[in-house]
């Protein structure tokens with residue numbers, strides 16, 4: 001197909017604004033799938049979803065569409081919906097020339113509408129603004145168009161009204177995509193240069209690499225090289241998703257499709273990498289490449305110590321599918337042998353954990369997650385900190401740095417007060433306030449990531465009766481007055497319970513955590529002291545009283561020698577447990593330190 005008849009675009013929207021429904025309708029209108037196939041496929045997809053615990057959908061669909069007597073190739077590239085995968089969104093956008101921007105005709109402009117629209121503008125994409133779900137009875141199109149104009153400087157005359165449900169406006173949208181989104185530029189004769197924007201792992205065929213060809217051509221039998229990954233492979237198949245994978249003869253400049261090269265692990269396939277040819281004639285790497293940034297770490301332990309090797313196997317297997325999470329063995333006095341794992345963000349952490357539990361039989365204990373800190377030591381070296389236990393003694397720290405994010409919060413104006421208070425409590429610094437309309441406002445704050453990831457979203461929802469939405473992007477690492485707060489159980493530091501927090505909050509957090517631990521730890525045969533400490537300084541204490549119940553009560557009177565034996569045992573037990581600090585700490589307690597933020 002000639003380049004002038006190709007259009008590459010994505011759909012961007014706040015969650016639930018109708019992206020998937022519209023995508024299905026586009027596939028149907030272009031005859032890519034029939035209604036019957038779509039239903040079947042949907043079911044397949046759900047099975048897979050259940051099996052793998054994450055949404056698996058075609059991430060790039062090639063559609064053929066006849067318009068004014070010409071056949072066009074319309075490539076719809078899917079973008080992940082969550083901020084954890086923002087880098088992947090930006091790589092997907094760099095493969096498109098246009099973006100269909102949806103705003104729900106009732107809900108209006110939300111945080112991710114704004115974030116995604118700005119991202120698309122940064123990538124110089126032609127934006128086709130649309131009101132979605134116009135079939136809704138309570139749609140308020142005029143107000144939503146005004147919000148789009150106010151926040152995103154969108155020309156009201158350009159806004160199209162569509163419904164993925166009824167199909168209204170979908171043909172007009174296809175026409176607009178063809179008429180207004182520029183055809184890709186780039187030369188078929190040049191040396192191969194293609195962007196890797198996604199990948200998935202196929203049990204039978206290995207890595208399937210999703211590419212947008214910028215220049216040149218790639219076909220079966222070619223030798224290709226990943227320029228950043230610095231590995232060379234033979235191409236065994238090229239093709240497109242229509243919407244299931246279908247082999248084609250070649251992929252040319254401007255086209256979107258997949259490569260299969262007999263690669264046994266996704267670790268070799270880096271999103272954002274450039275595919276070219278081996279040797280000195282290779283094309284230049286495309287700009288914008290980044291290593292995945294693991295912003296959140298937690299410990300994962302088998303709840304039964306026996307399962308350690310099983311957990312390692314499961315982690316290895318998962319990493320073949322998802323190279324953006326990392327792990328390394330660690331030991332904890334409290335939990336034994338396990339792994340410290342790094343994730344792109346909190347949702348990514350949940351996805352990985354869910355998959356681990358589904359795909360292997362290991363029962364997991366997870367420690368409280370923490371963000372990645374940086375410490376500049378007295379020698380002037382900057383080191384990454386992935387867990388509280390790694391924080392050196394205060395005397396060795398020159399500077400303690402934490403990641404800051406810029407958060408956009410959108411809500412009806414009446415909730416501005418409570419939302420501002422929420423952000424201030426979390427050490428937010430206000431950047432600006434914007435009115436989208438007389439009744440909706442956007443607050444922009446810089447906040448420590450640590451204050452955002454755990455529950456800011458939930459707190460925002462409750463502060464705004466569910467109407468608030470938020471989005472954030474990582475800004476920078478900045479110095480902060482942070483300390484490592486340790487928890488001692490009967491005088492012994494429980495490494496997995498340490499947290500990093502602001503010095504000013506340490507007293508309050510310390511008191512809250514020991515209180516919470518007291519409520520989580522059952523009474524034992526002996527007294528348990530629970531303390532919070534910074535270095536050697538204890539700042540809070542609670543006591544779990546010993547069980548007063550006399551064990552001999554179970555003996556129903558009777559045999560005195562048996563009673564004596566029990567007393568002796570009980571005494572011995574008391575001593576042993578106390579001396580090694582062997583207190584049963586329930587698994588819940590390891591997450592309890594979070595809820596006291």
Ligand code: GDP
Nearest residue numbers: 013015016017018019020021133136163164165
């Ligand atoms: P996504 O999260 O952006 O992919 O949104 P979905 O396409 O999954 O849609 C979210 C919800 O809105 C679903 O319950 C859909 O059935 C519903 N929905 C999507 N499009 C329309 C539409 O055009 N009209 C109506 N009434 N509902 C819609």
Ligand code: MG
Nearest residue numbers: 016019020021
């Ligand atoms: Mg969806």
